[in-house]
Amino acid sequence: MDAFDPQTFHALIGVQGEDIGWAQMSLRAVAIFVVGLIIMRFAASRAFGKWTALDIILAVIVGSNLSRALTGSAPFWPTVVATFVLIALHAVLIWAVTRWPSLSRLLKGRSVRLVIDGAVDEEALRRHGIGPGDLRMALRARGLAEVEDAETVHLERNGDISVIPRSG
Known part of the structure; x- marks a missing residue:
């Protein structure tokens, strides 16, 4: 068999x-x-x-x-x-x-800038469901105390929040 x-x-x-x-x-x-x-x-x-x-x-x-x-x-x-x-x-x-x-x-989306030169894009945060606490958590994860310490912050296509600190 x-x-x-x-x-x-x-x-x-x-x-x-x-x-x-x-x-x-x-x-x-x-x-x-x-x-x-x-x-x-x-x-x-x-x-x-x-x-x-x-x-x-x-x-x-x-x-x-x-x-x-x-x-x-x-x-x-x-x-x-x-x-x-x-x-x-x-x-x-x-x-x-x-x-x-x-x-x-189209299939995977694009990153969205949430912060540029320390200035928060409140509309982008609202549109993508990112609260102030989420933003502060991402900043702290990069060792930054304040949003002004960030050059840019992006919501990435996979949902991660990436932070580029100000230089200098």
Whole structure:
């Protein structure tokens, strides 16, 4: 009996829409764990480390797909294949945004200047949901006591706040 025979495979992990026992669910969990590790290797660490909007959407969909394959609410192999297709699409989009800045701005956003020469752009703070406490925290993280000590402060595309201190 071939291990990849559909009947043998379904006997091991169960069939979509049927009750799946603890042993079948456990085998699905191990399989999905391995698939998840493989996906992480293909997706590159930046997909799950930088968290731009593009990366967050990918993470949510991958997690959703893998959970559906795990619980049996979707067919196992088509769901796994669809997840790899999403990873490939993500890789193509990442390649494309490195070549076309306008596509990068569309898919990943752009940084926003919150402070220039020590002057706070209150409208930019409001528009992006940054409170005074968030700004002070970013300044303190860079060792600055006052906003006037900053040359510029930016809200980066991944949500980080970067601070460039005044020189001198």
